[in-house]
Amino acid sequence: MGLELINLQPEVTTVTSPASLQVALSMAAEGAEGQTLSELEALIGATGTGRSDAMNALMTALEDLDGDPAVVQDDELPETPMVHRADRLVLDDTLVVKQDFVDALARHYGATSETTDLGSEAGKAVLDSWVNEHTGGLVPQSAIKPDPGLRLVLQDAIVLAARWQDPYYAALTSPEQFTLPTGEVVDLDMMDTGRERDTIYAEVDGWQAVRLPYTGGRLHADVILPPLGTAPTQASTELLAQLQGQLDADQSRLVILRMPVVDATSKLDLRPFLSEHAPSALAGGFGGIADEDLAIDQAAQQGVLAIDEEGTIAAAVTEIGFPVSGTAQPPLKLTVDRPYLVHIADSTTGWPLFLAHIADPRRMNN
Numbered sequence: 001m002g003l004e005l006i007n008l009q010p011e012v013t014t015v016t017s018p019a020s021l022q023v024a025l026s027m028a029a030e031g032a033e034g035q036t037l038s039e040l041e042a043l044i045g046a047t048g049t050g051r052s053d054a055m056n057a058l059m060t061a062l063e064d065l066d067g068d069p070a071v072v073q074d075d076e077l078p079e080t081p082m083v084h085r086a087d088r089l090v091l092d093d094t095l096v097v098k099q100d101f102v103d104a105l106a107r108h109y110g111a112t113s114e115t116t117d118l119g120s121e122a123g124k125a126v127l128d129s130w131v132n133e134h135t136g137g138l139v140p141q142s143a144i145k146p147d148p149g150l151r152l153v154l155q156d157a158i159v160l161a162a163r164w165q166d167p168y169y170a171a172l173t174s175p176e177q178f179t180l181p182t183g184e185v186v187d188l189d190m191m192d193t194g195r196e197r198d199t200i201y202a203e204v205d206g207w208q209a210v211r212l213p214y215t216g217g218r219l220h221a222d223v224i225l226p227p228l229g230t231a232p233t234q235a236s237t238e239l240l241a242q243l244q245g246q247l248d249a250d251q252s253r254l255v256i257l258r259m260p261v262v263d264a265t266s267k268l269d270l271r272p273f274l275s276e277h278a279p280s281a282l283a284g285g286f287g288g289i290a291d292e293d294l295a296i297d298q299a300a301q302q303g304v305l306a307i308d309e310e311g312t313i314a315a316a317v318t319e320i321g322f323p324v325s326g327t328a329q330p331p332l333k334l335t336v337d338r339p340y341l342v343h344i345a346d347s348t349t350g351w352p353l354f355l356a357h358i359a360d361p362r363r364m365n366n
Contacts, residue, residue, distance in 0.1 A: 001043075002343075002355035003237060005268060005301070010233040011181050013364065014266045015303025015356040017158055017316030019058070021270070023087065023109065024156040024318040026055045028281065028296070030104040036285025039278035052108040059085060059109070061349050065218070069136035069159045069315075077311045081162035081214050083346075083353065086134040087111035090127060090153040092118040097152070101289050118321075119148035127153060131317050135159050135304070138315040143267060143300035149323040151294060159315040160344065160353060162214035168309035169194060178260060179338040181231065181359050188361055189261040191309055196254035196331035202246030207235070208334060209243045210255060214311065218348065221312060222247060223259060224341040225334065232341045232357050240343075244350075259336035262307040263363040264356060270299035270318075286322065294322040305342065305356045314344060314354050 002018040022044055029040040029051065041047045046054045067082035087109045091097055093116060105111035116123040127142035134157035144153050168191040176190030200211035206227035213220045224243060226232050274281055274296060286294040298321030306313040344354040 002352055003233075003235060003240070004273060006355065006357040007233050008268055008272060009266075010231065010357070011359065012266070013264045013357060013359045013361075014268065015264050015305040015314070015316065015354065016266075016268065016301060017303060017318065017354050018352045019354075020156045020158050020316045020318040021301060023055055023059070024154055024320055025278075026051055027087065027089070027105055027109055027111065027154050027156070028286070028320055030108070031098070031101045031286045031289030032281070033287045034280075034285050036278070036280040039280050043277045052104070056108045058349055058351050061351070062346065069134055072136035072138055072159060072161045072313050072315070077161050077163040077313070079163065080216055081219050082160065083219070084134065084136075084157075084159045086130075086157045088130055088155045089113045090118065090123075090155065091115045092123075092151045095151045095290055095292065097290050098288060118150040118153065119146050121146060127155070127319075130155060131157065135315040135317060138304040138313065139302045139317050142319060143302055143317070144298055144319050144321045147321075147323060149325070150298075150321055151292060151324055152289065152322040154320045156318045157315070158353065160219075161311070161313050162219055163311040165213040165215050165217065166197060167311065168192065170309045173261065173309060176258065176260075176335070177337060178361065181339055186360075186362070190258050190335070190337075191261060192258045193256055196256050198252050199255035199257065200247055200250055200252045201255060201332065202243045202251070204239060204242045204246070206230070207239060207243060209247060210257060210334060211247045218346070220345065220347055222343040222345070223336060224343065225336055225338075226340070228338070232339050235341065254331040256331050256333045257336075258334070260307075260358070260361040261309075262305055262342075262358055262361040264303075264305045264358060264361065265364065266303045268301045268303075270301055271296075274299055284325070289322070292324050295325050296320055297323045303354070303356070305354065307342070312344065316354065
């Protein structure tokens with residue numbers, strides 16, 4: 001799912017959260033029927049109560065990492081990783097919602113509910129405030145636009161703040177060249193280990209990957225560098241599985257790693273993705289939510305990723321709007337000086353929390 005999301009706009013940096021999208025789609029599936037339900041569940045990869053239970057289990061596995069999302073604004077990252085999640089459904093004050101749907105979202109996803117006028121700026125403020133709060137201010141506003149026909153909005157947020165197990169020394173960070181997808185070469189700040197470090201490493205068909213653990217060892221980031229001349233977005237599911245298999249085997253070697261400081265934001269319109277994988281959802285099929293004919297009309301995911309010498313901060317918000325209708329080797333030098341992938345996951349479950357395509361590590365104003 002993550003690979004398809006970053007390929008929606010392959011020429012630019014895209015920060016996605018497969019985890020957030022899975023949860024949002026699964027919440028929508030709780031009120032779906034017929035072909036719409038079948039398509040959504042095929043996309044999620046689970047059906048019926050098994051789907052609800054699987055989503056609940058994945059979210060429950062992260063509960064011990066929960067914390068105040070506002071820590072992302074602190075001067076220093078927390079000593080132990082923080083992953084905060086939240087879900088909500090916002091109802092228009094004209095919608096008569098089926099209580100079974102509300103109860104299912106509360107039971108399986110811990111989703112709260114609120115009623116407002118989704119066609120007004122006051123309703124937009126309700127959406128904005130929740131997004132800002134549950135991303136620690138990293139995502140300041142909702143992507144949903146007020147509309148008189150809007151009846152329901154599903155919101156899912158995830159935010160991460162994690163310190164590297166082996167942080168970098170800021171004094172070693174220096175300007176280095178980075179080649180953009182266009183071929184343009186720019187100078188940017190490049191972090192440097194300064195010496196070889198014992199690092200979990202994998203290589204498949206010229207693709208190189210290193211696993212960088214956060215404090216505690218529970219969470220990790222895999223930095224995946226494609227062969228020279230190959231775009232990161234050309235990675236296949238099979239290739240990533242092979243790399244992950246090697247990384248999971250904990251085979252390490254001495255690596256001198258140089259990689260950029262990252263300050264990335266992105267916004268994805270998810271409707272093209274849904275049009276390909278769950279087209280019925282764009283037409284209707286949500287009789288389990290209300291007697292009105294509801295369909296998905298707005299769907300977006302906003303992402304933020306910041307990587308520096310201390311660690312990583314990341315956040316994503318997914319929103320769906322429903323209107324009516326071995327041997328000792330010499331140190332390996334790995335310099336991340338061209339577009340690459342960052343995959344952040346829960347080591348216990350393997351759940352992909354974030355997948356980012358870094359085409360340009362510099363901050364862009366979207």
